Every structure is written in C-alpha cells, then in structure tokens.
Amino acid sequence: MTAELVRGQNHPLSRTRLEIRVSAGTPVVAGATVGDENGRVPGIDGVAHPGTPSMPGLEVSRQAAAGHRLAVDLDALPDTVHRVSVLLALPDAGGPARFGAVAAPFVAVTGLDGTEIASYTLTGLESETAVVAVELYRRQGAWKVRAVGQGYAGGLAELLADQGLAEAHRLAGNIQEAVAGGLARSVAAPPPRTDDTDRSRRPVAPGPDHGATAPRPAADPVPQPPLGAGPADPPTTAGPSTTAGPPTLPSADGPVDYRHPRRQHAAPPAPPPAAPPSAPGEPARPVAGDATGWSMDERLYNQVWGMFEDLARSVAAYRSAVDFAESRREKEVDQALSDPRNRIGGGSDAARDAARARHAQLVAQAREVLDRDVTQLAAEADVVEPALPAAYARWDNPVWHAYRVPMEIPMALRLGDLHLPEADGVSIPMLVRLPLERGLWIDSGRSGAFDDTFADPRQRAHLAVETAVAHAARMLAVYPPGEFTVHVVDAAGAGASALAPLADHDVLAAPPARGAAGTAESLTRLTQRVDLVQMALRGGAPDALPPGFDTSQQLLIVNDFPHGFDDRAVNQLRYLADEGPSVGVHLMMVADREESAAYGPLLDPLWRSLLRLTPVPDDHLADPWVGHAWTYDPAVVPPGSRVLHDVLARVAAARRGDGR
Known part of the structure; x- marks a missing residue:
C-alpha cells in the first residue's frame, strides 16, 4: 500500500534499490545531494546534477524535463552517507519564474518494478525557485523517506549553501549551464510499468505553515547545537579537536582553553552497535x-x-x-x-x-x-x-550513585526534559552544549502551573532557588576539580535555606554576597575579570594576566533580582550576560519577570539574552524547525533524595584534594 505523505512525515523503506519519479507541470532541473548525519554535504562531489549525473549509488537526469526518474541504490552509497536529498529547481532560461505559478510537483518513491512505496505532492510553494522535495535518511540502521518540501526563493545557490556547500553559487551556475547546454539523458529506462500499477497525481494534505504554529512571541528557542541540527562533529583525525574558538590563555599549570574540551583518542571510533534482529515487517x-x-x-x-x-x-x-x-x-x-x-x-x-x-x-x-x-x-x-x-x-538515574568527579568536561549538560501534548509517553532530554553559550533565567513568577499550585509567592521563589541550586550542582559535578567556580549574590538573604546545600558543602568561591555593597563588590570583581581576559585576548598578551589568576569557568547566581540593584548594577549584569560567556563567565538569574519589569527597556535586553527556564512544567520553549511550543520539565532532585548532597560532598572532597 502506498503511503501518501504530508510535509514532515516519514515512511520506512522496504527496499534498497529505488526509483524516485518526479512529475511537474513544467520542465524542472532534478538533482540530489548526499550528506552526513548532520545533513551537511561534504563538497561538490556530494552533488549529483545534470553536469555530473552519477555517483556511487545515485544517478540523475542530464536535462530539464517535466518528468524525471532518479535511480538510487542505498546499498552502494558510502558508509559516511546518511541522507540523500532530492532537489528540484526551475531553469534560469525561460519558463515560469516561481513554483507558485505552476502545478504542484509530485514525487513518488518506487521499486524498480514500478511499485509505489511513498508519494508526496509539494503544495504551498509560492515564490520559491528551488526546493528540497524529499530526503532518504538512515535511522537505527534502516532507511526511511521523509517529505520535506523546503523551498528557497534564492534558487539553487541558496539551497546548496543551506546544506553547507562553500562553493554553492559557482556550482549552481555550473548546473544551469549544463542544463542550458542540452546534454543528453543518461539514466537507463526503468522496467516497463503495467497500466494497473500506473497512477496519476493525487492531492494530499498540504504541509504545515511554519508560521501558523509558532508559539507566543515571548517563547524561548530550544537550545541548539552550534551550526544547527544537533549532532556533534567528530574530529577528522585522531588527536585533539581543532574547533574554532578564542585563543588560549596560559597559566601556571598550562594553557587554558575556553573552547570545547579537547579529547585524546588513540584510534578512530568503533562503529555504532548493531540493532538486535527484529521480525520481518517490524x-x-x-x-x-x-x-x-x-x-x-x-x-x-x-x-x-x-x-x-x-x-x-x-x-x-x-x-x-x-x-x-x-x-x-x-x-x-x-x-x-x-x-x-x-x-x-x-x-x-x-x-x-x-x-x-x-x-x-x-x-x-x-x-x-x-x-x-x-x-x-x-x-x-x-x-x-x-x-x-x-x-x-536525570537525578534519579542510578548512574549518580556511582558518581566520580570527572577528569574532562562532557559535551553537554541536561537541564530538563521536553514534551509535546500529542506524545505524552515520550520524554526527550533537553541537552545544552558546554561551555554554556548563554546564561539562564530561572523564572520565579506566575507561569504555567504556578497559577494553580502556589498561592504564596515565597513558595514560588523558594522552588526557583532550589531549581537553580540543582542546575549549579550539576555543573559543578560534570567539571573536573577546580575548573568551575560558583558565586552567589543573595542581597536580601531570601534564598539562604535553598542555597544551603552549596554553602554547607563549601563549594562556593565565597559566602553569598549580601546587601547592596556585597552585590556591587561581586559584580565589579567579575566585570573586571571579563575586562582583563578580553584585553589579553585582543592584545595577544596573555602573559599580562596577574599571577594566580583564576582561569576556571565562572557562574554567578543572582537571587531575588532586582532587590539590592541600582542602574549601575543592572548595566554590569547586562555586560556580563553579553560579554561573559566568551571568556568563561556565565549568569544564572533567579527572578520574577513581572517584578523585574519595573526597569522597563533597561532590563529587556538582559532578559531576552538569557535562556528562560521555569521550576515547574511550562510550554514556553520553541524549536526552530516547525515552531512547536514544547513543554519544559526542570531537572529537579526527587523529594527526599540525598543524591545532590552526596554529589556535592564528593565535589568538595575533590576540590580539597582528599579523594573522590
């Protein structure tokens, strides 16, 4: 039975030798790209187009036509290929200027005998002149087809650039030149189809309007890995990673690197584990x-x-x-x-x-x-x-009971879980890359379940501080000894009981700062640190740093903001939020957004520069792909559990050097 896909929907592929048949109301250029697990195309050799119509496992047409048959052999693709994207574009010379002026293209994935597996009608196109129609992708050792329908008004050049090709504009020009040259078709004709297997194009549900489902304007984006898509980029050779980043600063104990921690490997990684065999059809x-x-x-x-x-x-x-x-x-x-x-x-x-x-x-x-x-x-x-x-x-995972202070920084940190209402049974860990690229705002105001659960504002504030402590404890736990330092500003002392685990285990750089004077001193010290490191980096004079300079990552927890803050202190916070992350200084604000609104436009840039989290489930995080409003669940310690205290005790022991 044929699966009629809508935009974003996927379907398993039961065969590895396939044809992708394209039917359009006007001559179009058909091509394909092969990409890695991130969807990035390695270079121009990863593009099959009319000028270069074939590569291992893939063959496309040499000319523009209203109908195309692309041949795909998934078993013949290199192991590094995880995605095959089918591209359609309007020729530059003559014809319609946009897809919205012609009938919606139709794409069908078939077997070599013509049996249809899945189909997709590309509805909703307007000013676009190039489009990624479908993609074949590898997932858990099996291949699937996904209806994409992503259009580009900038044509092939914009499409190829979006897939990571540095020479996108030159390659797009070469493709159009090859089409204009009228090269002969080289794809072998498929086996003949019988009348009962042929079919006309059928309309299907239009793809989602990416603007229609966008959450409210105040929604925060789900934290994404650098350069999109999420997966990490493994080094091309064994040895330290060479990810671009700020220069390193030497210290008495060796160079300090604010980039992603380096890893040493003696050999390339082993292949991922194979999935256990499953019954046919499962x-x-x-x-x-x-x-x-x-x-x-x-x-x-x-x-x-x-x-x-x-x-x-x-x-x-x-x-x-x-x-x-x-x-x-x-x-x-x-x-x-x-x-x-x-x-x-x-x-x-x-x-x-x-x-x-x-x-x-x-x-x-x-x-x-x-x-x-x-x-x-x-x-x-x-x-x-x-x-x-x-x-x-999670904090309830048994791995924490066997916790040992690590020797290197992990790739990422869990800040909670993400849910969607249509899929209550699935919880996706919310991971953010380390070091943090932006600070955090723990909202202690009325939000989500707050309105029905907590009548007393003090209860809400206490829960927000407990959530901040859980996040800070996790950061302390995943960094090697001495590589992460936590400061606290609690001007009115309102969070003393919730902050007790950090203070009692002596994992803070100093006791929580109190009053306006303590707040000003803490902020001045950290802003001076940012200034010193920036001057060293910009001037190329790391030796100018003072002796004994603390080169660890710094986290400042600010509770009960804006109590104890004047305009100068607010400006210092904005400075730390903007400039701090690049030199290892991060903010964690615990505050009520409504109470803080008294500062008006002065505070808005600070609030918007931080990632807003809540101590209770709340649907305020938006993803960049389809604009879902994800429900965020904080990573809190289970009631009655001693795991946080046990972990902090081991962190403190490692900092003192008396064991792990």
Whole structure:
C-alpha cells in the first residue's frame, strides 16, 4: 500500500534499490545531494546534477524535463552517507519564474518494478525557485523517506549553501549551464510499468505553515547545537579537536582553553552497535548509542537530538493532517449548504454526516501514523535513558550513585526534559552544549502551573532557588576539580535555606554576597575579570594576566533580582550576560519577570539574552524547525533524595584534594 505523505512525515523503506519519479507541470532541473548525519554535504562531489549525473549509488537526469526518474541504490552509497536529498529547481532560461505559478510537483518513491512505496505532492510553494522535495535518511540502521518540501526563493545557490556547500553559487551556475547546454539523458529506462500499477497525481494534505504554529512571541528557542541540527562533529583525525574558538590563555599549570574540551583518542571510533534482529515487517529494535560519533557520549548526544527531531516532525505531520482534514470538512459542508437541492429532503444532513465521516477517517489515519512513530520513539527512550552518562542523566538515574568527579568536561549538560501534548509517553532530554553559550533565567513568577499550585509567592521563589541550586550542582559535578567556580549574590538573604546545600558543602568561591555593597563588590570583581581576559585576548598578551589568576569557568547566581540593584548594577549584569560567556563567565538569574519589569527597556535586553527556564512544567520553549511550543520539565532532585548532597560532598572532597 502506498503511503501518501504530508510535509514532515516519514515512511520506512522496504527496499534498497529505488526509483524516485518526479512529475511537474513544467520542465524542472532534478538533482540530489548526499550528506552526513548532520545533513551537511561534504563538497561538490556530494552533488549529483545534470553536469555530473552519477555517483556511487545515485544517478540523475542530464536535462530539464517535466518528468524525471532518479535511480538510487542505498546499498552502494558510502558508509559516511546518511541522507540523500532530492532537489528540484526551475531553469534560469525561460519558463515560469516561481513554483507558485505552476502545478504542484509530485514525487513518488518506487521499486524498480514500478511499485509505489511513498508519494508526496509539494503544495504551498509560492515564490520559491528551488526546493528540497524529499530526503532518504538512515535511522537505527534502516532507511526511511521523509517529505520535506523546503523551498528557497534564492534558487539553487541558496539551497546548496543551506546544506553547507562553500562553493554553492559557482556550482549552481555550473548546473544551469549544463542544463542550458542540452546534454543528453543518461539514466537507463526503468522496467516497463503495467497500466494497473500506473497512477496519476493525487492531492494530499498540504504541509504545515511554519508560521501558523509558532508559539507566543515571548517563547524561548530550544537550545541548539552550534551550526544547527544537533549532532556533534567528530574530529577528522585522531588527536585533539581543532574547533574554532578564542585563543588560549596560559597559566601556571598550562594553557587554558575556553573552547570545547579537547579529547585524546588513540584510534578512530568503533562503529555504532548493531540493532538486535527484529521480525520481518517490524521496526528495528532500538539500541543506545546507535548514532554516529567519536565516543559513546557523542553517540548518545547525537541520538538524543535525532529523537528530538523525529518527534518534532512526526507531530508536525500529524497537526498538518488534522488541519487539512478540518479545512476539507468545512469546505465540503459549505458546498453542501450552498446547493439549494440539499435543502430539501434532508440532503444537507447527509452531506454533513459524510463530511464528518471523512474528517474522522483522515484524523484516525494521521493518529495511527503518529502512534506508530511515538511507540518507536518511546521504545528508543526506554533503552537510551538508562545508558546516559551523569551529565545527560536525570537525578534519579542510578548512574549518580556511582558518581566520580570527572577528569574532562562532557559535551553537554541536561537541564530538563521536553514534551509535546500529542506524545505524552515520550520524554526527550533537553541537552545544552558546554561551555554554556548563554546564561539562564530561572523564572520565579506566575507561569504555567504556578497559577494553580502556589498561592504564596515565597513558595514560588523558594522552588526557583532550589531549581537553580540543582542546575549549579550539576555543573559543578560534570567539571573536573577546580575548573568551575560558583558565586552567589543573595542581597536580601531570601534564598539562604535553598542555597544551603552549596554553602554547607563549601563549594562556593565565597559566602553569598549580601546587601547592596556585597552585590556591587561581586559584580565589579567579575566585570573586571571579563575586562582583563578580553584585553589579553585582543592584545595577544596573555602573559599580562596577574599571577594566580583564576582561569576556571565562572557562574554567578543572582537571587531575588532586582532587590539590592541600582542602574549601575543592572548595566554590569547586562555586560556580563553579553560579554561573559566568551571568556568563561556565565549568569544564572533567579527572578520574577513581572517584578523585574519595573526597569522597563533597561532590563529587556538582559532578559531576552538569557535562556528562560521555569521550576515547574511550562510550554514556553520553541524549536526552530516547525515552531512547536514544547513543554519544559526542570531537572529537579526527587523529594527526599540525598543524591545532590552526596554529589556535592564528593565535589568538595575533590576540590580539597582528599579523594573522590
């Protein structure tokens, strides 16, 4: 049975030798790119186009035409290829100037015998002149097809640049020149199709409008890995990573690097573990660490982001299908009511019933597909969660009971979990890269469940400080001894009881600063530190740093803001938020957004520069792909658990040098 896809929806591929058939209302240029696990194309050799129509496992047409047949052999693709993106573009010479002026292109993935596996109609295109129609991608050792429909008004050059090609404009010109040259078609004709297997293009639900589902303007984006998509980039050779970043600063104990921590490896990474065999027709059994990566931590990190992306797109496809079903029902009902013949004899009632039945059928089909995807993701989460290292794990994970202070910084840190209402059974760990690229704002105001749970503002404030302590303790726990320092400003002393775990275990740089004088002293000390490091970096004179300069990462927790702050202190906070992360100084604000609004425009840039988190579940985080409003659950310590105290005790012992 053929799967008629909507934008964002995926479907498993049961064959490895395929044809991708394109039918358009006008001649189009067809091509394909091969990419790594991040979707990045390695270079011009990774693009099959009319000028270079074939590569291992892939062959495309040499000319522009209204119909194309692209040949794909997934088994013949190199092991480094994880995605095959099918591209369509309008020729430069003559013809329509945009896809919105022609009939919607239709793409079908078929076997070599012509049997259709999946199809997709690219609806909703307007000013675009190039589009990624579908992509074939590898997931847990199996291949799937996904309906993409991502258009580009800037044409092939913009499309190829978005896939990471540095020579995108030159290659786009070469492709158009090859098309203009009228090169002969080289793709061998497929086996003939019988009449009963042929079919005409059929309309399907339009893809989601990426602007229609955007959350409220105040929503924060889900933290994303650098340069998109999430997965980490393993080094190309064994040895230290050479990720670009600020220059290093030497200290008495050796060079200090504010970039991602270096890792030494004696040999290339072993291949990901193979999935256990599954029964024919069943999805592959999930395996923890089956994504690509240099180390198991990197594989797990990449796998988590793959799960996040799969859930986002599956839910987007479901919502799009439901919207389509509702609009179709309304249209059919309106047409029935506008026909005078249906007003006699109960015809209008029958039309309504028929429209509702079709609506229910479409929604049920969409829900069935979503449930299938959610079931698979839930099974994957069940095997991934127990395998996560401490930095990625919940506080109730047994890995914390065997905690030892690490010798190197992990790739990322877990700040909580993400959920979508259509998939309550799936929880995606929310991971952010280390070192942090932006500070945090822990909102102690009325938000989400606060309105119904906490009548006393002091309870809300106390819970917010406890959440901040849990985040800070986790940061202290994942850094090697002496490489992470925490400062606290608690001007009114309102958070003393919640901050007690940090103070009692002596893991703070100094006792919490109190009053306006203590606040000013702490802020001045850290802003001077930022100034010194910036001057050293810009002047190329790291030797000018004072002797004994603390080169560790710094975190400043500010509680009960804006109590004890004047305009000068607020400006210092803004300076630390803007300039601090690049030189290892980070902010964690615990404050009520509404109370802080008294500063008006002076405070807005500070609030917007930080990642807003809440101590209770709240749907305020937005992803950049489809604009979902994800519900964020904080990473809190289970009630009655001693795990945080045990971890801080070991951190303190390691800092003193008397054991781990």
